Amino acid sequence: MARGGRGRLGGLILAIETSCDDTCAAVIDGAQILSNVISSQAAFHERYGGVVPELASRHHLELVNAVVAAALEEAGTELPAVDAVAVTQGPGLIGALLVGLSTAKALAAAHRKPLIPVDHLHGHVAANFLEPAPLEPPFLCLIASGGHTLLAAVREPFSFEVLGQTVDDAAGEAFDKGARLLGMGYPGGPAIQKAAEGGAPEAFDFPVAMSERGLDFSFSGLKTSLVYRVRDLGPEETDRRRADLAASFQRAIVDQLVAKLRRAARSGEWPAIAIGGGVAANAELRDRTEALCDELGLRLKLVPLALCTDNAAMIGSAARFSDQITYPDYLDFDASAESARLAV
Ligand code: KG4
Ligand code: ZN
Helix, strand or coil, X not given: CXXXXXXXXXXXXXXXXXXXXXXEEEEEECCEEEEEEEEECHHXXXXXXXXXXXXXXXXXXXXXXXXXXXXXXHHCCCHHHCCEEEEEEECCCHHHHHHHHHHHHHHHHHCCCXXXXXXXXXXXXXXXXXXXXXXXXXXXXXXXXXXXXXXXXXXXXXXXXXXXXXXXCCHHHHHHHHHHHCCCCCCHHHHHHHHHCCCCCCCCCCCCCCCCCCCCECCHXXXXXXXXXXXXXXXXXXXXXHHHHHHHHHHHHHHXXXXXHHHHHCCCCCCEEEEECHHHHCHHHHHHXXXXXXXXXXXXXXXXXXXXXXXXXXXXXXXXXXXXXXXXXXXXXXXXXXCCCCCX
């Protein structure tokens, strides 16, 4: 397969991201975001309490052309002027990924442009390379989303090493499942954060998984613990103490994330810490990570909220440092539900 060089690709990149339930397209020029359009499907999936894969694919299909057109228009450009088309190859929901990949292939092929397949997790890392205030490696990066929770050692922009990852649920999944148990909507993270505002985080004692070994995460015990709490309290008491339950549950998730960040930072190798993924939108996590960085004398990089949750600008950003595939070699290129290259 003919691949172009890997480097700091300049010029305009049109990027498409459809790995889960957001239909996203963006145009970037180097580290500058010219447009970043996100069409959230959350309202469609809310009634089911989580993302329904088949519905997500169908909505992507309905939305993707309009979202791409909006991204190009907002950037003040047109497809012929774009230098490359980037797209999330995986990991994610296979049907959802295929919609983005097929669209990207068709657009690139129609104009004989190169295609740049991107690992979604590399995208979350690469959100840090975008304006405003791009962060240069090396840095320690926590990515906590609905599908993934991992600590990445970022030593260069085109790769990262996984230092630790979840052995069961992702942090965002824990928020989502917790919210469902507490009778709140989807996505659960923002709902728990809001409910927690009026609650006492020390009201309930939830377990914080801290294995002796390494930097892996675990959230399934926490979820089980909430199941038992809710059962023991009964519906009326659960309802009355919802704010305390949400605050304590949120505290347990954040405690674990920050403890592992602290443990990873102990090596002294890292001048900066970055946090990304949807859970990085969490106010308590942001505050606590800031306090950790102050304490350890490290620089903290918090990407803007719109770049924390899934978006296509981060995919374009990763593409700048990824392999290009020239026309027509990408025509038989496939999506991958699993992370194609966790350490890219
Ligand atoms: O990165 P993302 O948009 O999609 C995935 O790749 O999964 O992350 C979505 C996840 C959901 O689980 C959602 O509940 C969580 O991020 N999330 C939050 C907050 N906003 C979104 N979790 C905690 N606090 C928030 N404010
Ligand atoms: Zn994501």
